[in-house]
Amino acid sequence: MQTTKIPYALCAYSLPHTLGYLPTKQGEPNPQPKTLRLLLDAADEFALSGVEFSLASVVSSFDGKQLPTSGVEAEILEEIRERSLTLIADYGCILDHEAEHLTAYLQTAAQAGARTVRATLSHILCGDRRGLKGGWESYFKALVKRLQEVLPVAEQLGITLAVENHQDVTSADLIALFTESGQSSAFGVTLDTGNPLAVGEDPVEFTQRIAPIIRHLHLKDYTLHYAPEGYRLVRCAAGEGVIDFPAILAIVLSNGHSILPAIEIAAQSTRTIPILEQTWWDHFPADHFRHLFPALRLLWAKGAEQSLPYSSPWEQGADSETVVNEEWQIVRRSAAYFANIAPQ
Numbered sequence: 001m002q003t004t005k006i007p008y009a010l011c012a013y014s015l016p017h018t019l020g021y022l023p024t025k026q027g028e029p030n031p032q033p034k035t036l037r038l039l040l041d042a043a044d045e046f047a048l049s050g051v052e053f054s055l056a057s058v059v060s061s062f063d064g065k066q067l068p069t070s071g072v073e074a075e076i077l078e079e080i081r082e083r084s085l086t087l088i089a090d091y092g093c094i095l096d097h098e099a100e101h102l103t104a105y106l107q108t109a110a111q112a113g114a115r116t117v118r119a120t121l122s123h124i125l126c127g128d129r130r131g132l133k134g135g136w137e138s139y140f141k142a143l144v145k146r147l148q149e150v151l152p153v154a155e156q157l158g159i160t161l162a163v164e165n166h167q168d169v170t171s172a173d174l175i176a177l178f179t180e181s182g183q184s185s186a187f188g189v190t191l192d193t194g195n196p197l198a199v200g201e202d203p204v205e206f207t208q209r210i211a212p213i214i215r216h217l218h219l220k221d222y223t224l225h226y227a228p229e230g231y232r233l234v235r236c237a238a239g240e241g242v243i244d245f246p247a248i249l250a251i252v253l254s255n256g257h258s259i260l261p262a263i264e265i266a267a268q269s270t271r272t273i274p275i276l277e278q279t280w281w282d283h284f285p286a287d288h289f290r291h292l293f294p295a296l297r298l299l300w301a302k303g304a305e306q307s308l309p310y311s312s313p314w315e316q317g318a319d320s321e322t323v324v325n326e327e328w329q330i331v332r333r334s335a336a337y338f339a340n341i342a343p344q
Contacts (some may be wrong), residue, residue: 006342009050009088009262010043011218014331017314017323022268025317036076043085046335050086052118052262055108077112086260088216089114093123095142099149106150110157116216117161118190124168126271127199129283136283147181154186162188162216167198167271170288171209178213188215191252193243194222194266197233200275202294207248214252217261219245219338225304230275234310235266237333242302246341253343263338265330268314
């Protein structure tokens with residue numbers, strides 16, 4: 001008897017050490033990294049409808065490095081079709097290469113059967129723009145220019161280029177990117193449900209503000225912890241943190257676009273958001289501060305005390321086998337959570 005699939009995908013970055021994207025804290029690579037076939041098997045095991053991974057021979061790791069991979073074999077793409085899985089293709093930062101690199105990738109994604117390409121806008125984390133050379137305004141203009149260069153190609157290919165709020169952009173930034181790049185039908189946002197907290201915004205309100213331009217979804221949870229600098233975002237299984245997934249899914253899945261949300265587990269490293277440091281705020285518009293209050297209400301309602309432990313086994317220096325087991329435990333609990341709230 002065939003199992004009915006639930007309308008979610010599984011993102012490869014949920015298993016970074018398992019798949020060889022991330023070494024242990026001591027810098028030791030996984031001695032037995034798994035291939036992407038494991039991701040397909042996991043999607044079948046959890047009765048998911050799709051998978052998300054990079055088609056490139058080099059992928060970005062969570063620690064900012066570029067890691068060579070064996071690439072994606074034609075057999076894997078054929079298996080995706082045979083298993084009736086939807087493919088979402090990951091791209092790195094849109095300014096890391098010339099425009100031709102991204103347009104070539106869009107063509108590769110279209111040939112592989114993907115209709116959505118998720119990309120990032122920068123390498124900023126924790127909303128911390130202080131180290132950005134040239135400042136945010138100049139960087140934003142470069143983003144607009146790049147989008148204007150590549151979106152016509154995406155339109156011709158029938159591909160959505162869905163840029164992620166990767167702990168760097170506000171809801172206002174994303175709306176401005178859509179408007180200033182020409183309001184292309186190929187422009188979209190990959191909403192990462194946990195990342196609004198990295199720029200001091202409440203996840204549900206962030207979702208409401210950008211709802212019409214959301215074209216993909218990363219379902220990621222965090223626990224919130226008080227910190228001397230502001231607060232910490234700590235990885236956890238879906239449903240065990242502070243993100244209101246039912247509210248976000250209700251908003252996104254009624255925005256008129258066909259969207260297959262992807263389960264993504266947060267990075268192994270804890271993210272500390274320094275909202276109590278004035279210089280952090282100096283790199284945002286003055287009126288951005290008004291969005292902070294709903295996020296603070298969430299912190300006051302669900303924040304854990306500074307004294308409570310929060311480090312993952314990876315952060316504590318665990319060996320490869322322990323890290324792999326922990327990654328799978330979190331993925332399994334997350335898949336079980338979303339199976340229980342799958343749209344009918």
